[in-house]
Amino acid sequence: MFITLLHFNRHSGIERNMRKKPLLTTVLLTLFTFQLSLQVAADSDYKAPRGPGGVNPDLNGIWQALGEAHFDLERHMARASMALREAPLGPVPAKRAVAFGAVGSVPPGLGVVEGGKIPYKAEALKIRDENRKNWLDRDPEIKCYLPGVPRATYMPYPFQILQGDKDLFISYQYASAARSIYSEDPGPAPIDTWMGQSVASWDGDTLVLDVTGLHPGTWLDRAGNHHSDQLHVIERYTPMGPNHLKYEATIEDPQVYTRPWKISLPLYRRMEADFQILDFKCVEFVEELLYGQWRRNPLD
Amino acid sequence: MKIKVLSLLIAATLSQSLAADIPRTANGKPDLNGNYNTATLTPLQRPIAFGDSLYLSKEAADKIVAAVAAEKAEGDKQIDGDREAPPAGGDGSQGAAGNVGGYNSFWIDNGDSRFEIDGKFRTSIIYKPDNGRLPKMLPVAQKRLSKLYARYAKKNTGSAWWLETDGPGPYDGPESNTPSDRCLQGFGSTGGPPMMPVLYNNYKQIIQSEDHIMILVEMVHDVRTIRLNSEHISRDIRKWMGDSIGHWEGDTLVVDTTNFTDTPGFGRATRDLHVVERFTLKEDNTLHYQFTAEDPNTWSEPWSGEYPWPRSDSPVYEYACHEGNYAMGNILRGARILEAETTQKAKN
Numbered sequence: 001m002f003i004t005l006l007h008f009n010r011h012s013g014i015e016r017n018m019r020k021k022p023l024l025t026t027v028l029l030t031l032f033t034f035q036l037s038l039q040v041a042a043d044s045d046y047k048a049p050r051g052p053g054g055v056n057p058d059l060n061g062i063w064q065a066l067g068e069a070h071f072d073l074e075r076h077m078a079r080a081s082m083a084l085r086e087a088p089l090g091p092v093p094a095k096r097a098v099a100f101g102a103v104g105s106v107p108p109g110l111g112v113v114e115g116g117k118i119p120y121k122a123e124a125l126k127i128r129d130e131n132r133k134n135w136l137d138r139d140p141e142i143k144c145y146l147p148g149v150p151r152a153t154y155m156p157y158p159f160q161i162l163q164g165d166k167d168l169f170i171s172y173q174y175a176s177a178a179r180s181i182y183s184e185d186p187g188p189a190p191i192d193t194w195m196g197q198s199v200a201s202w203d204g205d206t207l208v209l210d211v212t213g214l215h216p217g218t219w220l221d222r223a224g225n226h227h228s229d230q231l232h233v234i235e236r237y238t239p240m241g242p243n244h245l246k247y248e249a250t251i252e253d254p255q256v257y258t259r260p261w262k263i264s265l266p267l268y269r270r271m272e273a274d275f276q277i278l279d280f281k282c283v284e285f286v287e288e289l290l291y292g293q294w295r296r297n298p299l300d
Numbered sequence: 301m302k303i304k305v306l307s308l309l310i311a312a313t314l315s316q317s318l319a320a321d322i323p324r325t326a327n328g329k330p331d332l333n334g335n336y337n338t339a340t341l342t343p344l345q346r347p348i349a350f351g352d353s354l355y356l357s358k359e360a361a362d363k364i365v366a367a368v369a370a371e372k373a374e375g376d377k378q379i380d381g382d383r384e385a386p387p388a389g390g391d392g393s394q395g396a397a398g399n400v401g402g403y404n405s406f407w408i409d410n411g412d413s414r415f416e417i418d419g420k421f422r423t424s425i426i427y428k429p430d431n432g433r434l435p436k437m438l439p440v441a442q443k444r445l446s447k448l449y450a451r452y453a454k455k456n457t458g459s460a461w462w463l464e465t466d467g468p469g470p471y472d473g474p475e476s477n478t479p480s481d482r483c484l485q486g487f488g489s490t491g492g493p494p495m496m497p498v499l500y501n502n503y504k505q506i507i508q509s510e511d512h513i514m515i516l517v518e519m520v521h522d523v524r525t526i527r528l529n530s531e532h533i534s535r536d537i538r539k540w541m542g543d544s545i546g547h548w549e550g551d552t553l554v555v556d557t558t559n560f561t562d563t564p565g566f567g568r569a570t571r572d573l574h575v576v577e578r579f580t581l582k583e584d585n586t587l588h589y590q591f592t593a594e595d596p597n598t599w600s601e602p603w604s605g606e607y608p609w610p611r612s613d614s615p616v617y618e619y620a621c622h623e624g625n626y627a628m629g630n631i632l633r634g635a636r637i638l639e640a641e642t643t644q645k646a647k648n
Contacts, residue, residue: 052325052326052327052509052510053326054326060509060511060512144622145622145623146521146620146623160512160514160525162507162508162509162512162514163509164325164333164507164508164509165325165326165331165333166333167333167334167507167508168507169505169507169514169516169523171514171523171525176520176521176522176523177521178516178521178522178523180505180516180615180616186615193617193618193620194618194620194623195521195618215620217623274530276525276527276533277525278537278539279538279539279540281484281540283482283483283484283622284475284482284484287473287474287475287482287628290474290628290629291473291474291628291629291632292473294629294632294633294636295472295473295632296469296471296472296473296635296636296639297472
């Protein structure tokens with residue numbers, strides 16, 4: 001395992017640091033790092049090339065998350081469906097979900113929440129559990145609503161960061177979601193929006209996006225994790241290597257959680273030559289679901 | 301000494317051919333980053349009375365602007381709380397009392413001035429053909445559009461008239477509605493391309509890197525991604541706003557767009573629409589927007605237009621259309637109710 005990990009980390013900062021340490025410490029560090037594999041690897045000493053403007057690292061590119069955070073931010077085992085119902089011999093998919101078979105099942109995940117669990121207030125946890133029971137009716141993703149922040153980041157679709165000399169913009173393939181980014185704080189958001197109001201600053205080579213004014217209609221994942229209009233997200237994007245970013249988000253909402261909490265996960269550059277974002281508006285795909293019963297000749 | 305003077309002269313000449321007064325990015329290109337308000341009172345097509353006159357006198361432009369301002373002031377007046385309800389079917393006006401779909405003037409944000417180019421007012425955005433109007437439409441296109449816009453050909457009579465006609469009705473399902481009513485694209489070709497001024501939400505944001513330009517179209521939070529020095533994607537991949545590739549010609553950004561879906565933003569066109577746009581930043585920091593559009597299935601010849609995009613400090617607002625599209629359900633339910641009522645009346 002030790003040798004495998006050294007090989008895996010060949011180009012990361014971890015291995016360069018390890019070389020300087022005595023063997024025992026290295027072995028302990030390796031085991032410790034493996035245990036924390038659900039968190040992103042410790043700060044590397046990678047220095048990214050500068051972006052346009054020559055000051056900040058170049059984040060231009062099309063990025064995408066891997067993993068299962070979009071199903072459930074918390075550590076979870078695989079299960080038959082996001083929509084389950086009680087049955088005599090154990091839970092089974094809800095009637096509307098049975099036809100999807102294994103395609104509708106939920107893969108397991110080690111979780112991206114630091115500390116493991118989201119620190120819900122008691123009433124808010126009840127709402128989360130009700131959201132889970134009523135997933136098909138409540139998850140805004142099913143209706144192709146704009147996903148909000150941070151969910152847009154780890155949905156399983158690419159997004160493009162465009163970085164000019166001073167300006168930044170993020171364009172998501174999913175639902176044509178888009179985030180204009182302020183370089184100076186314009187003050188409180190005049191109105192709540194689905195994708196929030198983002199203000200950028202740089203902390204060394206880390207892009208910090210301070211996000212407020214988020215519409216309470218978004219969820220954080222498919223597992224019913226929710227928030228109020230008091231949600232405040234601070235995102236951090238840090239280059240880890242030429243094709244990896246470390247993404248962290250501190251999430252606070254005094255109405256819903258007992259304290260701020262944090263997620264972290266890697267973002268991967270889409271490496272395919274001539275890769276580009278294509279249209280995935282998805283609005284037209286939910287018309288039958290939302291309006292089918294009011295057709296002149298309903299199909300069912 | 302002679303060489304020094306010569307090189308100074310050359311430098312001076314060069315700096316004049318590339319306008320030195322415009323803001324530039326670190327790599328020397330015109331800096332298009334920022335927000336723009338693309339609203340204007342100048343129409344796309346020239347009113348026929350103007351004939352082939354491209355220009356409008358200042359007096360005529362001022363008169364039009366004053367008339368519009370007066371109309372808006374009238375529309376903005378507080379409404380008398382004791383007024384009577386409009387008659388059934390509306391009072392025939394364009395406003396809220398006119399009929400279903402009328403807007404109070406509060407919602408209208410289509411500009412308060414007519415644009416000037418090089419100090420002269422224009423009669424229309426289109427300048428080619430010479431009459432400032434869209435070229436003659438091909439017969440095949442006329443036929444196609446008469447079917448597409450059947451709904452709009454009939455006045456809203458408050459009954460389900462389509463039950464008497466053959467073929468699909470105007471409200472058979474969500475897909476019977478325009479892409480804008482379905483919240484898939486903004487109406488009026490606001491995103492296009494070509495990008496047109498519309499009734500409201502005329503703001504655009506441009507973000508620029510060394511190899512990409514993005515244009516955020518306020519309605520409906522649509523991002524045009526222009527890949528610089530690239531090639532068009534395969535013909536079997538289609539996009540709502542087409543596939544855009546661009547390159548710099550001196551200080552002008554030239555954008556070529558193809559690969560539209562069957563319903564491009566410029567509603568009269570088809571999937572074979574081809575648009576070339578030219579973006580030039582002027583010395584007054586206004587973006588000059590020029591375009592040429594052609595579609596062998598629609599028009600007998602290409603046509604061109606231009607209008608300026610002044611910069612704006614206003615943010616581009618989030619136009620979360622689908623999330624609040626109560627109208628779609630109401631349109632369909634309303635149609636079903638009309639059908640039931642009309643059918644019941646026929647029985648009685």
